[in-house]
Amino acid sequence: MSPAERPYHHGDLRHAAIQEAVRAIAEDGLGALSLRDLARRLGVSHAAPTHHFGDKAGLLTAVAAEGYRLLAAELRRAYERTGDFLEVGVAYVRFATRHQPYFDVMFRPDLYHQDDPELTEAREQSSSMLYGPVSKYPGAGSERQVREAGVAAWSLVHGLATLYLNGALPPKLGKDPERIARSVAAYLFAGSRV
Amino acid sequence: MSPAERPYHHGDLRHAAIQEAVRAIAEDGLGALSLRDLARRLGVSHAAPTHHFGDKAGLLTAVAAEGYRLLAAELRRAYERTGDFLEVGVAYVRFATRHQPYFDVMFRPDLYHQDDPELTEAREQSSSMLYGPVSKYPGAGSERQVREAGVAAWSLVHGLATLYLNGALPPKLGKDPERIARSVAAYLFAGSRV
DNA sequence: CGGGTAACTTGCCACTGTAAAGATGGCGGG
DNA sequence: CCCGCCATCTTTACAGTGGCAAGTTACCCG
Incomplete structure (x- = not known):
């Protein structure tokens, strides 16, 4: 749509802005995200996004929320x-690598409004999908053990995902994150697994 | 030292800048770090730091390098x-929580020059301190197994550290990162440990 | 002691996020 | 039917940022 034929009212700027922000982050990285550039991409004035989100942090809050919803859905x-x-853990790593823009924002809580309802x-929703399955695990023990085991599992896949995205893993592991996740996650609870 | 008596040549601006950057990050977070504010804190002109580091990324490169040296020393x-x-893993988490400014910078590779020698x-140095001990572990198997086990261990403690710093862990776990690390890391290789 | 150079300063530019005030146009009540 | 309201969007302005270029200072070495 050329600027000439663009209507004054965008129609659905809020959703469009979130989508475009994700795309921009995917292209140039989260650090390079600029509200003004985003507005340019959308063909609106530089203050239009601010009107919907109040803040740059407000925009990223919306992106993070959307990310958590997507993550919860994929884990479920x-x-x-x-x-x-174990496949829940693999799904976690898959989400992080396939939706890196969301993942990046979600775990940069200093960039958004953490108290947004x-x-x-x-x-x-995401948390319950991570801890829920652990409690149903055959060898699950006390409440405290379940909690710690859940944190261990979450930590492992979260750490693996971030290290992968940072390029901090040994090259010999290959480049398929899901395969890596399956191999590596097997070392958790090794011995207690059937 | 008041501005009046401050000499034209700072003397050791490079080291002072790195130190002050770490302090500033500890106070206001990495996102709020500004070269100009840093210069103000140091009592020098806004372009003085640039002269030593070339870039904001250059400054953060120096911070990250210093961080990796510190980490390697603590792990060793x-x-x-x-x-x-297991105590190496605990030391990793301790480093992340006690030296959060360094840790934050180190794992934000988009902010610095990754090819700096x-x-x-x-x-x-840090990597070898993480993978080295694994290969000497009694039950260590093939080269591939050692590598994957090392990645599993590193992922677990790295994930735990970042989740802790993000405040993403269940509150019931308590607030002592080292204690948490010891409890949670025990679930790795559970069963294969003596 | 004099010149060369590293260290630092000053001034500038393009860019950013945010706030305030103005313009536009869809929409519901009279 | 149309008129005023108001959400949406634009325009303008401002303080702050990183980076560059050109000027200034003072240390060091021959």
Whole structure:
């Protein structure tokens, strides 16, 4: 749509801005994201996004919330399809690598409004999908053990994902994040697995 | 030293800048770090730091390199003192939480010059301290197994550290990162440990 | 002691995020 | 039917940022 035929009212700027922000981050990285550049991409004035999100942090809050919703959905799907706890971890790594823009924003809490209700609700959805399956694990013990085991699992896949994205893993591991996740995650609870 | 009596040549601006940058990050976060504010803190002109580091990225490169050197030293000390592989992991988490400014910079490679020779050398020191102890572990198998087990261990402690720093862990775990690390890391290789 | 050079300063530019005030146009009540 | 309201978007302005270029200072070495 050329500037000439662009209507005064965009129609759905909020959603378009979130989508375009994700695309921009995917192209140039989170650090290079600029509200003004985003507005240029969208063909609106530089203050238009601010009107919808209040803040740059407000925009990133919306991106993070959307990210947590997507993550929760993917984790749920993985668990329901396989019933396997390990596959939830693999799905976590897959999400991080396939949706890096979301993942980057989600774990940079200094960049968004952590107390936003929409965000906290989405984050809790994700959390429950991470801890839930652990408690149903056959050898699950006390509440405290379940919690610690869940943190161990989450830490492992989260660390693996971030190290992968940072290019900090040994090259010999290959480049397929899902395969790496499956191999590496097997070392968790090794011995206690059947 | 008041501006009046401050000499034209600072004397050791490079080291002072790195130190002050770390302090500034500790106070206001990495995102709020500004070269100009840093210069103000140091009582020099806004372009003085640039002269030594070329770039904002150059400054952060120096910070990251220093961070990797510190990390390598702490990991080495932990291993030499205890001989325990798990204690190296605990030392990793301790470093991340006690030297958060360094840790933050180190794992934000988009912010610095990754090809800097001083940096890569320091990073390799850290890497060898992480992978080395694993290969000496009693039950160590093939080269590939050692590599994957090392990545699993590194991922777990790295993920734990970043999640802790992000405030993403369940509050019931408590607030002592070292204690948490010891409890959680025990789930790695569980069963294969003596 | 004099010149060369590293260290630092000053001034400038393009860019950013945010705030305030003005312009536009869709939409519901009269 | 149309008129005023108001959300949406634009325009303008401002303080702050990083980076560059040109000028200034003072140390060091021959």
